[in-house]
Amino acid sequence: MSGGSTPGQYRNEAARTIREEPQVRDSVTKATLTFDAHRVEAFAQIDSERWRDWARDVKTHLLTHLDKYLEEAEAQLIANGAKVHWAETAEDALEILAGIVREHGIKSAVKAKSMLSEELRVNPHLEKLGVDVRETDLGEYILQLLGEPPSHIVGPAIHKSLEDCRELFHERLGTPVNAEPDELAAAAREALRKDFLAADLGISGGNFMAADTGTIALIENEGNIRLSTSLPRVHVAFVGIEKLVPTLTDVAGFVQLTSRAATGQPVGNYVSLIQGPKKADEPDGPEEVHVVLVDNGRTKLLADDEAWEALRCVRCGACLNICPVYRQTGGHAYGWTYSGPIGAIIAPGILGLEESMPLPHASSLCGACADVCPVRIPIPDLLVHWREKAVTAGLAPKSETLGLKAYSALAQRPKLFNTAGAIMRRAPLELGGRALPILSGWVLERAAPEPSAKSFMQMWEEGIV
Amino acid sequence: MKVSLFATCLANQFYADACADTVRLLRHLGVEVDVPKAQTCCGQPAYNAGRRAEACDMARHTATVFSDSGYIVLPSGSCVGMMRSHYPDLLSEDETVPDLVGRTFELSQFLVRVMGVTKLGKGLEGQQIAYHHSCHALRELGVRDEPLALLRGCGAEVVPWEADEECCGFGGLFSAKLPETSAAMADRKLDTLPEVDVLTSTDGGCLMQMSGRASRRSVGPPFKHLASLLWEGVGT
Numbered sequence: 001m002s003g004g005s006t007p008g009q010y011r012n013e014a015a016r017t018i019r020e021e022p023q024v025r026d027s028v029t030k031a032t033l034t035f036d037a038h039r040v041e042a043f044a045q046i047d048s049e050r051w052r053d054w055a056r057d058v059k060t061h062l063l064t065h066l067d068k069y070l071e072e073a074e075a076q077l078i079a080n081g082a083k084v085h086w087a088e089t090a091e092d093a094l095e096i097l098a099g100i101v102r103e104h105g106i107k108s109a110v111k112a113k114s115m116l117s118e119e120l121r122v123n124p125h126l127e128k129l130g131v132d133v134r135e136t137d138l139g140e141y142i143l144q145l146l147g148e149p150p151s152h153i154v155g156p157a158i159h160k161s162l163e164d165c166r167e168l169f170h171e172r173l174g175t176p177v178n179a180e181p182d183e184l185a186a187a188a189r190e191a192l193r194k195d196f197l198a199a200d201l202g203i204s205g206g207n208f209m210a211a212d213t214g215t216i217a218l219i220e221n222e223g224n225i226r227l228s229t230s231l232p233r234v235h236v237a238f239v240g241i242e243k244l245v246p247t248l249t250d251v252a253g254f255v256q257l258t259s260r261a262a263t264g265q266p267v268g269n270y271v272s273l274i275q276g277p278k279k280a281d282e283p284d285g286p287e288e289v290h291v292v293l294v295d296n297g298r299t300k301l302l303a304d305d306e307a308w309e310a311l312r313c314v315r316c317g318a319c320l321n322i323c324p325v326y327r328q329t330g331g332h333a334y335g336w337t338y339s340g341p342i343g344a345i346i347a348p349g350i351l352g353l354e355e356s357m358p359l360p361h362a363s364s365l366c367g368a369c370a371d372v373c374p375v376r377i378p379i380p381d382l383l384v385h386w387r388e389k390a391v392t393a394g395l396a397p398k399s400e401t402l403g404l405k406a407y408s409a410l411a412q413r414p415k416l417f418n419t420a421g422a423i424m425r426r427a428p429l430e431l432g433g434r435a436l437p438i439l440s441g442w443v444l445e446r447a448a449p450e451p452s453a454k455s456f457m458q459m460w461e462e463g464i465v
Numbered sequence: 466m467k468v469s470l471f472a473t474c475l476a477n478q479f480y481a482d483a484c485a486d487t488v489r490l491l492r493h494l495g496v497e498v499d500v501p502k503a504q505t506c507c508g509q510p511a512y513n514a515g516r517r518a519e520a521c522d523m524a525r526h527t528a529t530v531f532s533d534s535g536y537i538v539l540p541s542g543s544c545v546g547m548m549r550s551h552y553p554d555l556l557s558e559d560e561t562v563p564d565l566v567g568r569t570f571e572l573s574q575f576l577v578r579v580m581g582v583t584k585l586g587k588g589l590e591g592q593q594i595a596y597h598h599s600c601h602a603l604r605e606l607g608v609r610d611e612p613l614a615l616l617r618g619c620g621a622e623v624v625p626w627e628a629d630e631e632c633c634g635f636g637g638l639f640s641a642k643l644p645e646t647s648a649a650m651a652d653r654k655l656d657t658l659p660e661v662d663v664l665t666s667t668d669g670g671c672l673m674q675m676s677g678r679a680s681r682r683s684v685g686p687p688f689k690h691l692a693s694l695l696w697e698g699v700g701t
Contacts, residue, residue, distance in 0.1 A: 015645035025649065324632040328649040362643065364636025364650070365513055366600035387515025396515065400638070404511050408519035411474070411505040412526045421478050441641030445648035446677030452481035456472045460500045464485045 005335040007347060007359050013333040014362075024159045028151075028330040031158040032321040038264025039318055039372065045266075051257050056376040058250050059312035062242075063302060069211040069244050070293070076214025080276030082289040090120045090296050097122065097236060100290055101129050104234050106201045110192075112218065112225035113137035114205030115153055115315060116238045116294060119337045119350065122203065133203075134195040136224035138188055145172055151331035151339065154262045154317035159330040192224070202232040202286065206239035207258065207314070209291075210248040215275050216291065217251045219259060219268035226272050235286040237274070240294050242302075242311040248273075254314060261316035261374040301349030306385045310345045312375040319369035319379060325362055334359060341369040345382040353386065357395055360386035399437035418457055425451035466580075467497045469534035471527075473541045473669070474506035476690075480540070480669040483690030487540045487572055490696045494582060503530045508555070509547040513637050517555070524548075524555045528562045535568065536579065540692045542571045542602025542667045550605050571602055571667055572692055577611040583618040588700025590620030595661040595686070597654065597675065598630045599668035612667060612691055619698025628657040635674035651678035655685055665691050 005013045017024050062069055074084050087093035100106070109131050111117065123144075126133040135144040139157035142165060143150060150156030157165075165184055169175040173187045204225060208217040216237050218225045229235050245251055251273075259265045278285030302308045320326045320340035331339030338346060341363060347356035360383045369379040390396055410417045429448035433439035442448065454462075468491055472484040491498050508523030527548070531537050539545050548569050552561050562568065576582045594616055602608040613623050634640060634650025641647075651674055658664065664686050666672055672688045679685030689697075 011643055011645070014643065018645050018649045029653070324634070324650050324653070325643075325646055327653070328646050358642070360515075361639065362646070364600070364632045364634060364639045364647070366632035366636070367604040368600070368632070371604060384513065384515060387513070388517050389515075391515040391517070400514060401516075404514055404516050404519055407506070408508075408511055408516070408522050411508070411523045414503040414505055417474075417505045421474075425478055438638065438641045441644040442677070445644045445681065446640075446651075446674070447680035449479055449673045449677060451478050454481060456477045456481040456484035457500070457502070459481055459485050460488070464488050 005332070007335040007351065007356050009335055010333055010358055010362055013335060014329045017329045017333050023161060024330050025328055027161045028159050029327045031155060032327050035155070035263065035317070035321040036372075039261055039321065042260035042264035042266065046260070048260075051253075052374055052376050055254065055257050055314075055374055056312060058245060058253075059375050062244055062246060063308060063311055066241065066244070066302065069246060070241060073209060073211040073214055073244055074293075076212065077276070077291050080214045081279075082214065082276045082291050085290060085292045087292050087294045087296070093120050093238060093292055093294050093296070094122070094125045096290075096292050097125065098129055100234065100236060101126070101131055101201070104200065104288075106131055106234065108132040108134070108195070108199045109201035109203055110134050110136050110195055110199040110228045110232060111140070112202070112204035112228040113140050113156065113220070114203065114238060115150070115337060116205045116240055117203060118150060119296065120238065120294070122238070131201070134192065134199070136192050136196070136228055137220075138185060138222060141188055141192065142168060149332070149337070152317060152320055153315050153338065153342075159332070196227050196231050199232045200234060202228040202230075202235045204229050204235065204237045206237050206243050208251045208254050209239050209244050210246070210251045211244050212247045213275065215248055215251065215273050217255055218272040218274065219255050219270075220272075221263075221269040223270055226270055229272060229274060230285050233287045234290070235274070235277075235288070236290045236292060238292045238294055240296075240298060242298050242313070257374050258314045258316050261314070261318040261372070297350035301346065304349070307345065307349065307382055309377050310342065310349075310382055312377055313342050313346070314375055316374055318372045318374065322368045322372050323363075324366060324368070325364060334362070341379045341383070342377070345377070345379060345386065348386050348389070353389055353393060354395055356386070357390055360390065403437060418455065421455055425455065466495070467499070467535045468538045468575075469531055469536070470498055470500050471504055471507075471531065471537055471539045471544070472500065473539055473544045475673070476540050476669045479673060480690050483540050483669065483692040486690075486696035487538070487692040490572075490585075490692065490699065491538070493699055494576075494580060501530045501534070507544045507547045509544060510637050512547060512551055512555070513639075520551075521555045524552050525560055528552065528556060528560055531562055536575065537562070537569045538572055538575045539570070540572050540667070540690065541669060542599045542606055542608060543670060545569055545571045545574075546601035546605030571606060571608055573612040573615055573667060573695075574602075574606060574608045577614060583614045585615065585619050585695060585698050586700035587620045588698040589616065589694065592621045592663065593624050593661045594621045594694070595626050595658055595664045596623050596629060597633060597664060597666040597671055599666050599671050600632050602667045603630060608667065615695055616665070616698070619695065619700075621694075621698070624659050624661050626657065626659055628654050633671045633674045635670045637670065640674055647674070648678055651675050652682075655679055655682070658685065661686050663687050663689050663694065665689050665694050667691050
């Protein structure tokens with residue numbers, strides 16, 4: 001079982017996953033390559049460069065005028081009949097939820113897939129309040145049965161193979177051992193139907209929220225979000241304050257770009273636009289809609305000169321899908337809700353910098369993520385930004401600090417630099433490497449590098465023919 | 466034409482022959498090559514580690530060493546990427562190399578884009594070669610077709626490889642900080658590699674990573690730096 005670790009345990013958890021659960025690497029690599037191939041195809045069908053420019057600009061405008069749009073959104077939501085709550089922290093958000101549960105005597109809840117609800121740890125809180133809570137996204141449902149958190153923003157169970165699911169469903173839902181994916185989905189659907197009908201609370205996140213109309217947009221493929229937000233008598237939507245966009249027209253653009261970036265679909269199978277509770281003349285819909293606007297570290301990111309750009313994120317998962325680091329382990333090794341490149345650059349805002357280490361180092365800075373991000377977040381630059389902040393805050397390992405300071409000092413003294421190089425070339429790297437701070441990591445997994453017989457500078461001095 | 470060669474710290478010590486082959490190749494094409502003696506390291510290891518002050522110092526040193534140079538050519542895409550992408554941010558305008566982007570090139574980029582060369586000789590005829598795109602050559606410099614054109618120009622067949630544009634897992638200090646993940650990334654490269662006579666790349670760091678892992682696992686073809694293969698391609 002994975003998922004109980006912290007970011008600080010990243011290296012060990014990653015190593016353990018690679019060593020002990022090789023099927024995770026296989027499943028994640030296969031799934032992310034497929035996701036990414038679909039994105040490539042979907043981006044090729046549109047002028048994706050222009051779309052990405054547009055999306056970046058809209059989100060940048062929003063973030064630089066966030067206070068104004070939040071006020072506008074709140075006024076619209078209230079006018080639509082929704083109840084608006086502000087949560088500065090995760091505790092605040094959970095307290096608000098507890099209030100709603102008590103007021104309405106909630107006994108059971110169905111949940112639409114929501115990463116923010118994972119970030120806030122809504123499920124354990126509901127259980128503590130005595131509420132039966134059921135995840136209704138197929139991937140989330142599988143993970144709830146297994147007691148695992150999601151390992152990917154969009155495909156929460158991508159670390160699981162079909163075989164894993166067959167086994168689980170056979171055991172828990174009585175499907176045949178060799179059931180086809182359709183049969184598995186049908187079994188889940190049947191099991192979930194009872195929960196949908198019994199639930200008195202539906203919980204969702206929000207992909208986007210239009211400030212001008214107070215509309216929450218939700219993208220999905222399974223229809224479970226629509227059911228979760230329309231069947232129960234109370235709907236609570238947790239929405240990060242960065243999920244705002246200025247207008248409903250912007251939402252129309254963002255649901256398309258996000259779908260293309262996430263799964264390669266022109267648009268998700270279902271897009272729900274939620275505009276408040278059931279009106280007097282409407283046959284269905286919740287009696288009450290509560291919108292909890294969550295900060296939980298987002299304004300801290302916004303206040304950072306560089307890191308604020310990460311708040312443009314639309315949670316499409318494209319950076320995870322293309323990330324060669326993520327592919328080796330999947331998301332659990334990262335030790336918190338948001339994994340991969342985007343997780344590493346928002347963690348310092350949400351968890352704190354010290355608590356996030358070494359996630360900003362969990363990247364080779366290959367830059368593939370920046371190439372695919374639909375809102376053009378300069379992810380590698382922000383990874384380096386947090387590495388710099390960590391150095392300033394004294395969070396870098398001592399051996400690395402001393403090593404790089406010495407290296408830099410040598411690099412400004414060419415003669416000494418070359419002498420040091422000559423000594424290194426003659427050192428027994430394979431054997432001696434194990435005792436050295438940086439080389440020990442290298443020789444753990446690889447043969448020691450073989451130095452040239454002479455340095456090039458020496459060859460040059462002697463003359464090159 | 467005059468070129469200052471920046472051998473780079475890693476290639477100077479570990480791929481010295483590739484640096485020498487760079488000199489031979491450029492001279493063969495009629496270029497006058499000089500090697501400023503005070504050159505050391507571009508500063509990338511410190512920059513990637515978040516040690517901005519040290520990165521600035523090394524960048525300033527390098528900029529000073531090459532301040533009188535015409536073209537600056539490196540047998541490394543990632544060091545060129547460091548200079549082009551990050552020096553403008555690390556150094557003030559009067560500290561940095563003037564017209565950095567117009568003058569600093571990775572070897573294959575220089576041969577194709579500046580010198581207009583794609584035909585060197587036929588010395589690689591019959592060779593099946595896998596080309597690994599170094600991330601920084603590919604993504605920071607946009608070098609994709611240049612090395613391929615040069616290899617093909619020498620008669621080599623560049624064999625399709627599904628993971629040719631994926632990171633090898635080197636990433637400088639990354640390879641030592643997170644060795645298990647880094648090695649798994651190299652494994653993905655090696656496990657998808659088709660049968661070839663040789664694997665090459667613009668960057669010594671990537672070659673060191675992949676060959677080090679291949680050697681530990683006793684798999685993989687010979688690894689050669691692009692500069693050495695191209696010199697072989699001249700066929701003299």
